[in-house]
Amino acid sequence: MAGVKLLLSSLVMGLCAYYFYSTEQITPEMVKGKRVLVTGSSTGIGEQIAYTFSEMGAHVMLTARRAKQLQEVAKKCLQLGAGSASYVVSDMGNLTSAQNVAQEAIKKLGGLDYLVLNHIGGSGSFGSFQGDMEAVLSSNTVNFLSYIQLTSTSLKALLESQGSIVVMSSMSGRIGAPFTTSYCAAKFALEGFYSSLRREFKLNNNNVSVTVAVLGFIDTENAVKKVGDKVTMSASPKEECADEVVKAAVLRQPELFYPYWGIKPFLLLRDLAPTLIGDLLDKFYVLENIK
Ligand SMILES: NC(=O)c1ccc[n+]([C@@H]2O[C@H](COP(=O)([O-])OP(=O)(O)OC[C@H]3O[C@@H](n4cnc5c(N)ncnc54)[C@H](OP(=O)(O)O)[C@@H]3O)[C@@H](O)[C@H]2O)c1
Numbered sequence: 001m002a003g004v005k006l007l008l009s010s011l012v013m014g015l016c017a018y019y020f021y022s023t024e025q026i027t028p029e030m031v032k033g034k035r036v037l038v039t040g041s042s043t044g045i046g047e048q049i050a051y052t053f054s055e056m057g058a059h060v061m062l063t064a065r066r067a068k069q070l071q072e073v074a075k076k077c078l079q080l081g082a083g084s085a086s087y088v089v090s091d092m093g094n095l096t097s098a099q100n101v102a103q104e105a106i107k108k109l110g111g112l113d114y115l116v117l118n119h120i121g122g123s124g125s126f127g128s129f130q131g132d133m134e135a136v137l138s139s140n141t142v143n144f145l146s147y148i149q150l151t152s153t154s155l156k157a158l159l160e161s162q163g164s165i166v167v168m169s170s171m172s173g174r175i176g177a178p179f180t181t182s183y184c185a186a187k188f189a190l191e192g193f194y195s196s197l198r199r200e201f202k203l204n205n206n207n208v209s210v211t212v213a214v215l216g217f218i219d220t221e222n223a224v225k226k227v228g229d230k231v232t233m234s235a236s237p238k239e240e241c242a243d244e245v246v247k248a249a250v251l252r253q254p255e256l257f258y259p260y261w262g263i264k265p266f267l268l269l270r271d272l273a274p275t276l277i278g279d280l281l282d283k284f285y286v287l288e289n290i291k
Contacts, residue, residue: 026250032057033083035109035161037102039092039150040119042069044220045168048242049116054082056246061105062087064119084109092119092146093138102153112157114249116166117147123183126226127291139182144189151197162207166249167194169214171263175270175277179230179290198254209252213245216262230289236262 036053040046042064050060054077062070062077062085070087077085088104090097106112122142124135151165158165172180173187191212198210217223219235228235236259248256257263270277 024247024251026056026247028056030056030250031246034058034113035061035105035111036114036116037061037063037105037109037112037150037154038116038118039063039101040121041073041087042066044222045215045218045238045242045245046116046118047073048238049118049245050077050085051080052242052246053114054078054080054085057081057083058114059083059109060085061109063090063101063105065089065091092142093122095141095145095149098146098149099153102150106154106157111161112154113161113163114166115150115154115158115163116168116245116249117150118166118168119143119146120168120183123180123186125291126179126230128179129181135182136185139186140189143183143186144193147190148193158208159206164209164211164249164252165194165197166211166213166245168245169212171214171216171266174214174267175281177281178285209249209254211245211249211253211256213248213256213258214263214267215241216259230286231284232286233262233284 031053034053036050036058038046038050038053038060041050041060041062046064050062050073053060060074060077060082062073064070067087067089070089074085074087086108088101090101092098102112102115120143122135122138124132124139147167154165157163167190169191170183170187171177172184173191176184194210194212200206201208201210217227217231217233217235218238218241220238224235241258244256244258257267266277266281
């Protein structure tokens with residue numbers, strides 16, 4: 001009985017939060033002239049986030065490993081209305097390189113208002129864990145430690161601007177997902193670090209917001225190529241995802257769930273009925289296509 005009451009009150013709270021956040025809007029004036037660093041912006045959600053900020057007149061700094069793609073994205077950012085658009089080529093598997101990216105962005109932009117931590121790589125293939133320590137180390141360097149390095153190097157500038165940190169997480173950062181152990185580990189670590197940091201900022205009266213975006217399956221080229229034939233979930237559009245991420249960042253929301261109804265009910269029920277939720281989620285995997 002107590003469990004049912006808790007479940008009902010959780011659902012009501014979830015509905016209220018969804019209604020509240022989905023009715024708030026942002027305007028270009030809130031973003032124009034802001035200085036934004038978006039990592040992993042040569043393609044996928046990061047590329048779209050750069051476009052959304054550009055359409056509202058922000059100054060954007062892009063980074064990833066592929067110069068040619070970054071050059072193309074920067075060109076499009078300018079066409080869309082960015083105040084300026086530059087890029088720096090970097091491999092986040094190297095923490096010194098990550099540090100250089102943040103330093104270069106702050107120097108070029110003259111400070112920083114938004115640090116969007118989005119890149120993803122080095123997690124190995126989608127499949128069973130067979131003891132591959134290299135994949136664990138590489139994923140945690142690229143997908144966790146480099147995020148912390150970028151944050152550490154940007155901290156002073158963000159405190160000065162009373163800016164925002166945006167961290168891309170996943171449902172796999174809240175509920176363990178099979179066949180992606182290294183990826184899950186990095187996302188859970190990010191959730192721990194940034195939820196702790198958010199509370200620390202609040203207690204220290206540092207007006208820097210931390211938005212964690214908890215995402216479901218999004219239709220980026222790489223994600224569809226990697227898992228498209230291995231799961232039966234339908235993918236949500238990357239353009240809408242990027243718009244929602246930027247909106248949550250500008251409104252300084254602590255969390256975003258996208259797509260909301262594809263994620264939130266599972267999270268609300270996770271602690272009440274973990275086995276049931278695990279069994280339900282397992283049904284989405286096409287085991288014959290997974291090694
Ligand atoms: N798509 C989904 O279904 C989904 C679901 C949940 C969460 N997310 C999260 O959303 C974020 C974006 O996902 P996405 O699907 O847009 O990814 P994506 O399309 O694969 O793009 C990844 C970006 O990271 C860059 N990158 C990869 N390895 C790098 C490295 N070693 N150093 C620097 N940059 C590197 C890539 O550019 P280069 O190759 O040029 O370096 C690219 O710009 C990720 O944090 C992901 O975990 C995505």
